[in-house]
Amino acid sequence: MSVDTRGSLLRIATAGSVDDGKSTLVGRLLHDTKNILVDQLEAIERVSQARGLDSADLALLTDGLRAEREQGITIDVAYRYFATPARNFILADCPGHVQYTRNTVTGASTADALIILVDVEHGIVEQTRRHLAVAALLGVPHLIVALNKIDLVPDAEQRFAQLTTDLHELADQFGVLALQTIPISALRGDNVAEKSPNTPWYEGPSLLEWLETLPDSAELTRSEDFAFPVQTVLRPQSAAVDPALVDYRGYAGQIASGTVRVGDTVSVQPAGRRTTVEAIDLAGQPLDGAVAGQSVTLRLSDQIDITRGDLISGVEAGAEPSQSVEAVVCWLDEKPLHEGQRVLLKHTTRVVRGIVGSIDGRLNLDSLSAESVDSFGLNDIGRITVRVADPIFATGYTRSHTLGSFLLIDPQTGRTQAAGMIQDDSVETPGVLGSLKAENGDWRI
Known part of the structure; x- marks a missing residue:
């Protein structure tokens, strides 16, 4: 079933072992989708020439810290924003070094899709298994393994087929239900933004084509039970000069999952009380309903002792x-x-x-x-x-x-x-x- 993703937002994270080409892949995506400013490209070309390189090192687009440029590795999670006519993207380029796995967990924790890079010459290594485990642990909805440097192996088709088989077996052991493998060359751009004639045996989509068709996780989150962790209680100080605010008591936070509408019956924990949503405010404006991801203020029909850390949820939430x-x-x-x-x-x-x-x-x-x-x-x-x-x-x-x-x-x-x-x-x-x-x-x- 095709999904209309036009104008939607997809959050992506990349992971992989050191020197598998993550930052080069991110730079290639930005370059081939024309999301690099002219002065950025010129600066990268100057640095690349100073290093004696024949072409621009696109990895420099994400390795923004001075320590990263000097060491030639990614240390921090680098976030980049880009867009195509099909949809918008937020991409987190995560470190590959085992020392910075915690940064990979951070980048992947909010991702709709995780791209794990594997160097086809080295195959599956410990970091590959660790990142698959992290993906399974975090419940990332979509998992893509980009088999990079496919242009450097003599029998690319056979190598791709064998690694695809091994990766699916490993994914099954971790409980990953859906995994897509794509042969790419981040350096040359093969199968990154467009299908490459250099891999005629590969019949699937390019990496960007695949990303453009993936459904995001927003609908899944909204279909879950309503959950609203309270961040703060609002009692406006201006009540003294505005009589309309004398009795105002609102509970502000971000809707973690589900949807809520005025008139819904909700449960408040740990008070163990049920009440009704009397009003929903967003930036001072009333709403009839709100969905996961929105930061709103709820007003309830009953006076209940509620503080930061309490939970307002649907009565069937099961917490x-x-x-x-x-x-x-x-x-x-x-x-x-x-x-x-x-x-x-x-x-x-x-x-x-x-x-x-x-x-x-x-x-x-x-x-x-x-x-x-x-x-x-x-x-x-x-x-x-x-x-x-x-x-x-x-x-x-x-x-x-x-x-x-x-x-x-x-x-x-x-x-x-x-x-x-x-x-x-x-x-x-x-x-x-x-x-x-x-x-x-x-x-x-």
């Missing part, structure tokens, strides 16, 4: 109070995680104190088997249990990405330590991440 959370996490801190460690858990707009009750298993990315460990190191992926001092109102990540995800924060430094996805054992999730727990060296699924 239950919990003081023990089982989750799969990606550990992002150089300081290791141990059982009994004290943390802050940030769930939507709510931050609560917690303690790591148990470390239940770590994913071995080489064997895709379980390891029983007593600590996590940087970039480890595994399952833990966290006990919290005050209840959070959560669902499984497969049901709601917003209510099923959280961050762990170091209570002393404020540093983000982990991204976590709450497991829902009542929902069967395919792949080794579905129920991550070590039992006799095997994954319990």
Whole structure:
């Protein structure tokens, strides 16, 4: 079924190992879609000539930090905006070095599509498996593997076919349901913006053609149950001079999922009260309804004690109070995680104190088997249990990405330590991440 994407916005992230060509691919996309200013291109050409290169190094378009240019690697997530006649794009070029995997998690966490680059000469490496695991963990809707440098291998068709088979087998193990492979040369532009005559054996679309037809995740988010984490309570100080504002009490925040209309019955947690949406305000203007992604103010028909971190949701949202959370996490801190460690858990707009009750298993990315460990190191992926001092109102990540995800924060430094996805054992999730727990060296699924 074709999807009309004209004028819509697609959020893309790139990932891959070092020197797989991510930044060159991003530069090629910007160049071939004519989204580079003349002075930008001239500056890049000057730097490239100073380095003794025969042509412009398009990777310099995204490696904007001085340290990145000097080292020749991507360190920070670089965001670029571009457009074609078909749709608009926001692209996050993520680092490939294993040291900066946490930046890749950040860039991919809000992506509608993730492009993983694989150097066809090197094939599938540890970072490829790690990025596939991250994609599965974050529930990225669309996954594309761009097999780069296809022009450098002698039997390109056979190499592409073999890597495609291997990647689909790996994706099945992680529970990735849909994966597209495309042979490209980011340096020459083969199959990036347009189909290339240099790969006549490839019958699929170019990378840009594929991206232009993908549905974004907005409709999926709006179809979920209504969830509205409260960011702040509004009691205008001008009420003293404007009698109309004397009784104004609004609850401001961003709609995380679903839709809401005036007159809807909603549930307020942790108060456990039901009430009715009396009004919806957006920048001072009344609305009849609002959808996921909009930042609005809700006014309710009943006076309820509500504060930052509380949750206003649909009565069927299914968020239950919990003081023990089982989750799969990606550990992002150089300081290791141990059982009994004290943390802050940030769930939507709510931050609560917690303690790591148990470390239940770590994913071995080489064997895709379980390891029983007593600590996590940087970039480890595994399952833990966290006990919290005050209840959070959560669902499984497969049901709601917003209510099923959280961050762990170091209570002393404020540093983000982990991204976590709450497991829902009542929902069967395919792949080794579905129920991550070590039992006799095997994954319990």
